[in-house]
Amino acid sequence: ASKLSTLMFQITSVKIKCHICLCMQVLTVSSSVPLRVSAALSTAEESRVKLESLLEKERVLSNTLQQHLQGAQVWADSIGQVLGQLDTLERHMKYLQCLADILEVLTQFHWPFISPPTQTLSPPANAQELNSQLELLVSQLLSLQTSDDLISEKKEIPSRPGQSQTPPLSLPIQIMLLPLSKRFRYHFTGNRQTNNLSKPEWYLTQVLIWMGNSSNFMDEKIQPVLDRAGAKVNARVELCRGLLTLAQEKLAQDAPRLLYDDALFCHLVDEVLQFEKELRGTHSYPRTYPGVLHILLEETVFQKWLSVERKMAVEKVDAMLSAEGAWSSQYKDITDMDELKAPDCAETFMTLLLVITERYRSLPCPRAQLSFLALQKELVDDFRIRLTQVMKEESRQPLSPRYCAILNAANYISTVLSDWGDNVFFLQLQQAAVSVGEEILGPLGATETGRLASLEGSLFEALLALLERLRGDMLGRLLDAVMRDVKEKAQPYCKDRWISLPSQNDQATMSLSSSACPMMLCLRDHLLQLQQMLCLPLFQTFWQGLAERLDNFIYEDLILYNHFNEGGVAQLQYDMTRNLFPLFGHYCKRPENFFKHVKEACIILTLKVGPALLLCDMLKQSEEDEGILNHQQPSPESALNELGVYKLAPSDVQILLNLRSAWLKQ
Numbered sequence: 001a002s003k004l005s006t007l008m009f010q011i012t013s014v015k016i017k018c019h020i021c022l023c024m025q026v027l028t029v030s031s032s033v034p035l036r037v038s039a040a041l042s043t044a045e046e047s048r049v050k051l052e053s054l055l056e057k058e059r060v061l062s063n064t065l066q067q068h069l070q071g072a073q074v075w076a077d078s079i080g081q082v083l084g085q086l087d088t089l090e091r092h093m094k095y096l097q098c099l100a101d102i103l104e105v106l107t108q109f110h111w112p113f114i115s116p117p118t119q120t121l122s123p124p125a126n127a128q129e130l131n132s133q134l135e136l137l138v139s140q141l142l143s144l145q146t147s148d149d150l151i152s153e154k155k156e157i158p159s160r161p162g163q164s165q166t167p168p169l170s171l172p173i174q175i176m177l178l179p180l181s182k183r184f185r186y187h188f189t190g191n192r193q194t195n196n197l198s199k200p201e202w203y204l205t206q207v208l209i210w211m212g213n214s215s216n217f218m219d220e221k222i223q224p225v226l227d228r229a230g231a232k233v234n235a236r237v238e239l240c241r242g243l244l245t246l247a248q249e250k251l252a253q254d255a256p257r258l259l260y261d262d263a264l265f266c267h268l269v270d271e272v273l274q275f276e277k278e279l280r281g282t283h284s285y286p287r288t289y290p291g292v293l294h295i296l297l298e299e300t301v302f303q304k305w306l307s308v309e310r311k312m313a314v315e316k317v318d319a320m321l322s323a324e325g326a327w328s329s330q331y332k333d334i335t336d337m338d339e340l341k342a343p344d345c346a347e348t349f350m351t352l353l354l355v356i357t358e359r360y361r362s363l364p365c366p367r368a369q370l371s372f373l374a375l376q377k378e379l380v381d382d383f384r385i386r387l388t389q390v391m392k393e394e395s396r397q398p399l400s401p402r403y404c405a406i407l408n409a410a411n412y413i414s415t416v417l418s419d420w421g422d423n424v425f426f427l428q429l430q431q432a433a434v435s436v437g438e439e440i441l442g443p444l445g446a447t448e449t450g451r452l453a454s455l456e457g458s459l460f461e462a463l464l465a466l467l468e469r470l471r472g473d474m475l476g477r478l479l480d481a482v483m484r485d486v487k488e489k490a491q492p493y494c495k496d497r498w499i500s501l502p503s504q505n506d507q508a509t510m511s512l513s514s515s516a517c518p519m520m521l522c523l524r525d526h527l528l529q530l531q532q533m534l535c536l537p538l539f540q541t542f543w544q545g546l547a548e549r550l551d552n553f554i555y556e557d558l559i560l561y562n563h564f565n566e567g568g569v570a571q572l573q574y575d576m577t578r579n580l581f582p583l584f585g586h587y588c589k590r591p592e593n594f595f596k597h598v599k600e601a602c603i604i605l606t607l608k609v610g611p612a613l614l615l616c617d618m619l620k621q622s623e624e625d626e627g628i629l630n631h632q633q634p635s636p637e638s639a640l641n642e643l644g645v646y647k648l649a650p651s652d653v654q655i656l657l658n659l660r661s662a663w664l665k666q
Helices: 002-030 034-108 127-145 148-152 171-188 200-228 235-258 262-281 299-322 344-360 366-394 401-421 424-436 446-453 461-494 514-533 536-559 566-584 596-605 609-624 636-643 650-657
Strands: none
Touching: 127 171, 127 200, 171 200, 171 235, 200 235, 200 262, 235 262, 235 299, 262 299, 299 344, 299 366, 344 366, 344 401, 366 401, 366 424, 366 461, 401 461, 401 514, 401 536, 424 446, 461 514, 461 536, 514 536, 514 566, 536 566, 536 596, 566 596, 596 650, 609 636, 609 650, 636 650
């Protein structure tokens, strides 16, 4: 333990000595270079101070620079905008230069043609050069129009009723329109005397004149250039579109200002319709492009138009019905033109409806056309009511010319409406009525809608039914009046001595019964009179109805009322076949077919005694054997048919057989 302690002490002593030695060495070195270390430390301190100063300056400078940049950004943005505007102005200058070039060129071609171009104008000396310049400039403008910038700037124009979307005008045409547009606005805006609300024809006619004056130039000069440039447009149509824009804008401004002046408003409508007619006809403007009619379809303007049309139509109807010659036909002395014998009031009324049809026929909106159709139907029904009122005033004298004229009027209107129902235009309206008609014409019902859709019915079906009822009622009154007169004149004839007339063998020649003369004369006079006063279709209906009534009257009041001897039967047959039937033979080939009761009664009454008794026995036997099936015995009907009797029943024939006095004694 002591050795270990000594060893440890020695080791520790050695370590201490070594440490002391090392310290002495360090102290020796440190003391040898104090100035160099001090100088280095001093330099390092100075560098640190300078670095902090520089960093502070950098922060200050950075802040100052940031503030400066923020302030300068506004100026930079402003300068950038100005530069952009300068760039735009430069492009506009180039564009305007292009415009100026094409307007110098167009001027040398004498554009615009304010007055009709004359053939005496000689072409310019440099025509070839001008044509080349024109083609180059038009091509450049077309390229410019199709650029993305212009395409992106296109604005959608909201469509009006009946107006479809149309592509923008081609740029060359827009430029050509500039001088015309300037002239139009100079004359037809502001306080110019030519800007007159009461004279819409001035600016509408001017537009048409410009179209006509420019058409040849557009076809001969501009169209070939457009074709070679690959532009699929019609130069003349494009110019018309541009000129139409001027008229449309003017009309849109003027129309609302005329809503409270009926006369000026009607004049405007007339001029617009005439303008549209010339535009589509004379200038062949495509119907796929809108004209000016859509201006009249603006709701307030359109309702005013309907109101004015209704008002003017009613006034005209009042005037035509109160005119002196309202119930006479202007063609009464011209046979070939007076088949329907329509009185002036009816013909004038239907002409009025036809004019209204022509006014709305070209409207581009089916709803508007159906609104006018509803107005026409309203006017027809009103006219029918007026006819009914006048008819009731004349009903005490149904054979008067005025009563017959009213009947002709109802028939004429019905005939014209029936023809209209088969007209292509009204058939097209009929299809439109199926889809949108209820909004305008009122509820149609499933049955009526189905009939309209299948073209079985017509738009005028209800009106035709009412007119047919009026016509039937008036014809019935007319027949009643004639039959009253005939029956009165026929009384002596019906009560003649039919059972005691002399035999045919006792007379040299047969002649008309003297008692039948008043009845026959009455019939003849009425037929001749009404043939002159009624139109052919009505007269045919009348005489056929008269024949039917007369057949029943003679059969029931004369034949069944009397008994006949051989002379009476012969006289009756002679009166009928040689006098009555021929009265109606002027109107058909076999008039006896319209007097079946009388004709067949004469067949039975003129039978010889033997066949008559056999027929009577057969009919009695058939009556007794009724219900018993007998194939060997012919039926009464077949036996009567063999005699030429088809209308009369076996029971009627038995009654007739009992009217022969000679047979009653058998």
